[in-house]
Amino acid sequence: MGWMISSAGLFVVLVTLWDIFHTLWHPGGFGRLSQWVFQLVWRVTKHVVPSLTRQLAGPIGILGVVMLWTGLMVIGWTLVYLPHMPEGFYFGSALSPEQSSDALAALYLSLVTLATLGFGDVTPADPGLRLLTPFEALLGFVLLTAAISWILQVYPALGRRRSVAKRLSILRSGQATDVVAGGEPCVASRMLEAVTEGVIQVETDLLQYAESYYFLEEEEEMSLAATLPYALEMVDAGRASSSREVRHAAEMLAAAVESLAGRVDRAYLGTGCPTPEVLASYSSDHGFGRHA
Incomplete structure (x- = not known):
């Protein structure tokens, strides 16, 4: 015994x-x-x-x-x-x-x-x-x-996520979609590429630190859940551009956002919906959006 x-x-x-x-x-x-x-x-x-x-x-x-x-x-x-x-x-x-x-x-x-x-x-x-x-x-x-190492690991990941959210918030307040749709192609493409890199980094951090999803931001401009839908608006603006380079950058951003949304949906939300609906649920789950 x-x-x-x-x-x-x-x-x-x-x-x-x-x-x-x-x-x-x-x-x-x-x-x-x-x-x-x-x-x-x-x-x-x-x-x-x-x-x-x-x-x-x-x-x-x-x-x-x-x-x-x-x-x-x-x-x-x-x-x-x-x-x-x-x-x-x-x-x-x-x-x-x-x-x-x-x-x-x-x-x-x-x-x-x-x-x-x-x-x-x-x-x-x-x-x-x-x-x-x-x-x-x-x-x-x-x-x-x-x-101790857990705390030291997860907070830098949160900082990177908030940085992407802040970037999107600034782009939204500056009406970046106008620049993407009709501005200089080199400027527009770099703008889209910078957001794409940030979204990819966020997904990588979420893969490594799955618990980071459960950390919320009180300010909307620092919340990726609240600002990420604007990335889709930038995608639509980029697809409307006459520049092939800008359209390509927009498709890259669309793929990055779709990949991140898919991971969030599979791991946390389980809606099975298209990307725009997943982002709306993500925003609502973090206390933002019309369903908050």
Whole structure:
């Protein structure tokens, strides 16, 4: 019976590590547990407390995922140690193992080891356990590093997305479609190419950091969900140009926007609609548009 409990604990640890790997280090991955947490936070902040949606959905999602990973790690290692309590460990003179339950002692050891505190008041006596406890401490360090690196990775991606949104907002306020449709071909094509590069970068970031979708901007001009539809207006203007170069640049932008919209729809919206409708749903889902 004891080996079954320990095996269940190791399984919980491995599932947690698998989720961490797919969320942070696998190209294009998003751990199933992490995805569930973000979806839950998204729905709660959107429908229960909508005033918090734009500001806190993403950060709360990251915090919730890290807490879930930590909790699963603690529970998993607690189950690993539990069948070996108390005979598999040495207890310090100040501790009386008979005065507390085995489960509480195993939980205490798991917490202290994962946090890399190393009090030394409970040490393993069994040779196998002597190998496991340092391994848990190493995983605790990995968990801390992963949480920090996650924040350092996702916020630059958000900055790039907001930069594209700001560019589109400025182009819209400057009536760039007039320049694209009838201005100098070299200027118009460069304008379209710059937006295309930004849209491609956003899709690449979304592929690598799928959780970035759940971060919202309060200002419309900084929200890609709110400004991306203007890219389609630039495409229409470019297609109406007499310049072949501009028309080609417009088709490239159309392909980039369609690709990004398709990825957003498949991963988050599930509408199955054409690109304009997907962009409208994307805008609405982020608190903008007529359905917000």
